[in-house]
Amino acid sequence: MNNTSYKDPAGFVFCLDGVVYRQINNCAKKDYDLLINSGLYKKLAENKMLISHEEVCIEKEPDANAYKYIKPEQIKYISYPYEWAFSALKDAALLTLKIQKTALKYGMTLKDASAYNIQFLEGKPVFIDTLSFEEYEQNTPWKAYGQFCRHFLAPLALMSYTDINLNKLLITNIDGIPLDLAQKLLPAMAKLNFGVLTHIVLHSLSQKTFEDKKQSCAKSAKMSMFELESLLNSLENTVRGLKFPDIYTEWGNYYENTNYSDESFSEKKTIISHFINKVEPSSLCDLGSNRGDFARIASERNIKTIAFDIDPVAIEDNYRHVKKHKETNILPLLQDFNNPSPAIGFMNDERADFCSRFECDMVMALALIHHLAISNNLPFDNIARFFSTLGKYLVIEFVPKEDSKVQILLSSREDIFDKYDTENFESIFGTYFEILEKFNIKNSQRVLYLMRRK
Amino acid sequence: MRKLLNIILIIFLCLILVNNQEAQAYINPGSGSYIFQTIIGGILGIIALFKKLFMSLLNLFGIKKSSAEDEQEDE
Numbered sequence: 001m002n003n004t005s006y007k008d009p010a011g012f013v014f015c016l017d018g019v020v021y022r023q024i025n026n027c028a029k030k031d032y033d034l035l036i037n038s039g040l041y042k043k044l045a046e047n048k049m050l051i052s053h054e055e056v057c058i059e060k061e062p063d064a065n066a067y068k069y070i071k072p073e074q075i076k077y078i079s080y081p082y083e084w085a086f087s088a089l090k091d092a093a094l095l096t097l098k099i100q101k102t103a104l105k106y107g108m109t110l111k112d113a114s115a116y117n118i119q120f121l122e123g124k125p126v127f128i129d130t131l132s133f134e135e136y137e138q139n140t141p142w143k144a145y146g147q148f149c150r151h152f153l154a155p156l157a158l159m160s161y162t163d164i165n166l167n168k169l170l171i172t173n174i175d176g177i178p179l180d181l182a183q184k185l186l187p188a189m190a191k192l193n194f195g196v197l198t199h200i201v202l203h204s205l206s207q208k209t210f211e212d213k214k215q216s217c218a219k220s221a222k223m224s225m226f227e228l229e230s231l232l233n234s235l236e237n238t239v240r241g242l243k244f245p246d247i248y249t250e251w252g253n254y255y256e257n258t259n260y261s262d263e264s265f266s267e268k269k270t271i272i273s274h275f276i277n278k279v280e281p282s283s284l285c286d287l288g289s290n291r292g293d294f295a296r297i298a299s300e301r302n303i304k305t306i307a308f309d310i311d312p313v314a315i316e317d318n319y320r321h322v323k324k325h326k327e328t329n330i331l332p333l334l335q336d337f338n339n340p341s342p343a344i345g346f347m348n349d350e351r352a353d354f355c356s357r358f359e360c361d362m363v364m365a366l367a368l369i370h371h372l373a374i375s376n377n378l379p380f381d382n383i384a385r386f387f388s389t390l391g392k393y394l395v396i397e398f399v400p401k402e403d404s405k406v407q408i409l410l411s412s413r414e415d416i417f418d419k420y421d422t423e424n425f426e427s428i429f430g431t432y433f434e435i436l437e438k439f440n441i442k443n444s445q446r447v448l449y450l451m452r453r454k
Numbered sequence: 455m456r457k458l459l460n461i462i463l464i465i466f467l468c469l470i471l472v473n474n475q476e477a478q479a480y481i482n483p484g485s486g487s488y489i490f491q492t493i494i495g496g497i498l499g500i501i502a503l504f505k506k507l508f509m510s511l512l513n514l515f516g517i518k519k520s521s522a523e524d525e526q527e528d529e
């Protein structure tokens with residue numbers, strides 16, 4: 001069973017021989033049949049809004065609860081909202097609202113609006129929880145309104161108005177950012193935004209008003225379809241109105257401030273192309289991709305590529321590039337390799353950690369080693385071991401101490417890195433990997449290696 | 455004008471929330487969301503209705519607005 005699917009009595013996700021399936025329980029028969037027979041599934045799947053699936057027979061222990069088994073289109077890499085670009089989270093929010101509006105037209109509604117129900121497939125968000133749909137009961141409010149505000153609106157508003165890194169609050173708040181916390185962190189200016197004021201600030205105040213008090217039963221609350229549509233339109237306008245903040249970051253204009261001449265940059269691309277052509281990986285993770293210039297060497301060859309970076313501006317820039325050029329093989333994700341995404345949730349088992357989600361054929365670590373070894377005091381041995389767990393092949397750029405970027409890192413601290421040199425690098429990485437090829441980059445002191453895990 | 459309308463609405467909402475003392479059973483924060491959206495949904499519905507009416511009047515007098523402008527103003 002999937003780590004979180006025990007929460008929904010309607011069914012659960014399980015894995016058999018590396019293939020993901022979903023069991024639909026008898027109690028969800030009515031809603032699942034309505035999803036299919038109403039034409040809603042067809043409409044959403046055709047527009048790639050909902051993950052497509054096929055009904056299958058499974059040979060496993062008989063389960064009296066089982067109504068049907070479905071095999072959804074498989075998603076290789078699972079990512080979480082705290083790893084997405086601002087615009088990716090925004091697109092996920094808009095997709096959720098669009099699905100809810102469409103579902104209402106077919107007499108159905110979303111019973112939850114979790115950001116974890118969205119994944120990215122071929123460069124676009126897609127809703128993956130086929131069992132989130134239930135029959136719409138006339139004049140009832142949207143059950144998932146509060147969850148939508150916590151999972152989407154609060155992080156987007158905080159990223160837009162307070163700090164772009166505040167999507168990380170989703171790591172410590174697995175069911176979305178509590179609205180009272182969000183409203184405390186939002187600046188006064190944000191509260192002039194009608195949507196933010198309504199759906200976060202007043203919404204939060206309303207929760208304080210209604211909790212701990214006797215109140216007429218919430219379930220008897222009525223809301224017409226027109227009112228519900230007005231609420232959804234207001235949420236959509238609020239989400240659309242939230243903009244990526246105008247900020248400068250360390251890496252945002254990295255390519256304008258590199259040590260590379262045009263010639264060296266182009267040579268680096270040629271060497272990486274050569275490595276990729278030689279190995280022909282089916283998947284690649286670029287661990288410090290910046291805007292994705294080198295990761296695209298792989299994705300343009302139809303290799304499933306994840307472009308990681310620590311910088312939200314670079315990831316945002318990359319995601320916009322993906323959208324603009326309708327790229328299908330590259331997904332930009334935020335990741336700090338000095339502190340990668342942890343496992344979170346009940347028994348630390350609801351959302352998986354970074355290491356268990358991103359195994360690939362080839363790992364690329366370009367101009368990253370000095371940030372791990374010097375900025376974070378990590379020994380070569382630990383870094384090599386980490387890389388060896390991620391992929392079979394490694395493309396790595398060694399940045400020597402003489403390089404000006406390393407000198408900048410050393411300028412503000414004592415140089416305690418006696419062993420940070422090419423000889424030690426090759427010797428220690430050589431215990432985990434076989435060095436297949438090595439190229440010095442012209443007009444630079446940097447070296448590119450192709451290695452294979454031993 | 456629109457901002458003024460928003461401010462009036464906000465004050466109205468605050469009054470509703472602060473003065474809501476009808477009480478029969480314990481309700482968790484999730485239920486708060488449930489009740490809140492019925493209130494806000496009603497108000498947003500009224501705004502949408504007035505907006506539709508206003509747009510119809512504009513059309514009647516031959517002053518048309520593009521749908522793009524229409525979307526931007528929709529709140």
